[in-house]
Amino acid sequence: MEDRYLQQKRFKMLGTEGQRKLQEANVTIIGCGALGSAAADILARAGIGTIILVDRDYVEFSNLHRQTLYTEQDAIDMIPKVEAAKRRLYQVNHHVAVEAIFDHADAQMVEQFAGRSDIIVDGTDNFETRLIINDACLKHQIPWIYGACVGSTSVVKSFHGDSSACFRCLLPVLPAMNETCTTSGVIAPAVYMTAAYQCAEVFKYLSGDIDHMHKELVWLDVWTNQHHKFGIEKIKRINCPSCGEKRTYPSLKRINQTKSTSFCGRSTAQIIPATGRTLTLDDGEHVANSQNLPFKRTPYFVQIDYKGCRLMLFANGRLLFHGIQDVNEANSLYHQLFG
Amino acid sequence: MEDRYLQQKRFKMLGTEGQRKLQEANVTIIGCGALGSAAADILARAGIGTIILVDRDYVEFSNLHRQTLYTEQDAIDMIPKVEAAKRRLYQVNHHVAVEAIFDHADAQMVEQFAGRSDIIVDGTDNFETRLIINDACLKHQIPWIYGACVGSTSVVKSFHGDSSACFRCLLPVLPAMNETCTTSGVIAPAVYMTAAYQCAEVFKYLSGDIDHMHKELVWLDVWTNQHHKFGIEKIKRINCPSCGEKRTYPSLKRINQTKSTSFCGRSTAQIIPATGRTLTLDDGEHVANSQNLPFKRTPYFVQIDYKGCRLMLFANGRLLFHGIQDVNEANSLYHQLFG
Amino acid sequence: MIHLYYFAQMKELTKKKAETISWTAGTVAELIKWANETYPGFTDFSWHVAVNEEYVLETEPIYSGDSVAFIPPVSGG
């Protein structure tokens, strides 16, 4: 049997010892869209021991141009991304243990994996979840690799240790207006660029070559050919509640209320009912039947058509409203249907 | 039906018009290993009209860590890379017409596709084939995107028009000693980086944004975080036989003799018998039987075991010698077995 | 004189990639004030300020000859 990792072992910064460390590592990827999917492909092929994938979304046709793990059939079947990813990764490298978590990455979940993993790769599409990852990683003293892309632009920053600024120092206040996939689109080369930088950082960390990890934030645009590095040490805040002297890790505090969000890149709102209330697939089917609404049920979800909007109720009680961007509108429909 | 290219159309440098041009384009990818496979995935997902894949190799386990289109089953079945690629790309985007050419990219073949395609993407692993691509593209006045990677290093250069230096100006004499995958290995992040840059150049060219194409050669190392751009105008040679005043396109001249090469990254030599001699699969089976050698026959090849070396005879008469690095040794075995 | 560079949406708002303005001394906060007067809506956007390739706080001084970039944060993925 030929050695499938031969060329990685020949790469002198990894070598046989580095390869062994990759195979013993546990990596969590939060978000399995464009970045998460490219990162998962690279890391699984590289032979990472255990990969944990967390994502709340399922495959759609508009994902396929930039999300390398998924096929048209996955979109037709509306498979959860983490399930489709797990299947593909098994075909690619069956030695890798892949755990697929089909759920919203909330504070409790991210903390749980921060406690089990060597490093977290950011595959999310929003700042709120990154602040959760930031707090969980600082609390559990593991690094994470921020990556983001929009249009043809990529941004990557390794957050490792707490001597430099953390993600909350960078974003003490969430932006009111922000460029998103909805406003600016995104092309696959920007995705691959970002994920490649992120995975190289993962390799460096896991193989013990901390010195070569990026100290600066990398900002590049594959279309306009700009490439910049920015130091962030000067914005470390002594009173930062995540990495400062008194730490409260604000994003890890769970508040027991219904959570609603709207999604990057399309007219979709999400609602997670408050703790204590769990909607089941039976509830969904019941509501659809009682109101004479067309619906479809799979093992993963019930889909209900309602006045041009497509409502998806997942087995864990989470709801998506396709065709609705405004969370208030989604909330009002939620209460109208489910009381 | 949702629009699968929505996010590409939203990217303002492409838009609806740019997307339409991608869908009308014909792109040839020479070489379907690491770079070719990543580029094919990006371009097929982006909706390129026709993609022509040329590769002489089949899938092996040692490819899987960096060649994103292939699975373990492809390696077990020893499928030609272009066939495995075509199958996967069909699942990813069935609108794309993929032509799979399982053969050595010689001058005649490259010229044929340079005459049909809008642009050629370099997915090769050797300078000889790049000199052929260079000559064919200059002759047929289409651009090509040089890409190469080794270890954690990526190099990309767009060759477009003949005002600047061409690839032969850059390499008038082939290097005697050269870093290859065999000596230095390669990691997937370097592959993705290179292919992402190459595909962005393809998008720019096809959508008509020539001004944003890289004028410089990009050199970067994703491990050491170096990023450089080098101008190459000063090395244009007036007497270059490819882009100079008197052009002979030396790499397009075919010489009727047995061709032998050794492969990047492993102990394998290739022999292509001289024109006029075509070995068939029946010939291979006959040789194996007559010498009592263990063999295996599939629709694509006959595999013969000979003293620790694995000889593969393909349907088009090409031979691979696994376990032999030295082309002279391969030549001698070739003549010993087939006369 | 200082050199200003506008990234992403800021390039679209100001309709320029870069410019050089006269400057003797002052803080980032003062430059932001100038920017918002010159380009109405400037502070409606979110961005980081980098002085000579280092992200800085609003209290950071800017000297003649410095390069200052306005870089919106990126959230997509």
Added chain:
Amino acid sequence: MIHLYYFAQMKELTKKKAETISWTAGTVAELIKWANETYPGFTDFSWHVAVNEEYVLETEPIYSGDSVAFIPPVSGG
């Protein structure tokens, strides 16, 4: 004085990433001669010479203050 930068295998041969050497004037060819005397085997390798981030031919002059890089070509893929 000129600044020399060694890429990839040249870094391994010279055992350094960069160095500064004294230099008044001369061509690339003369610098290569110096390099091969200083680092035996230097010209057994293949590399491009970039002066101030431009690939140049051996006839190119090098002036004090210039940056010169030796960059091996890359063939893998």
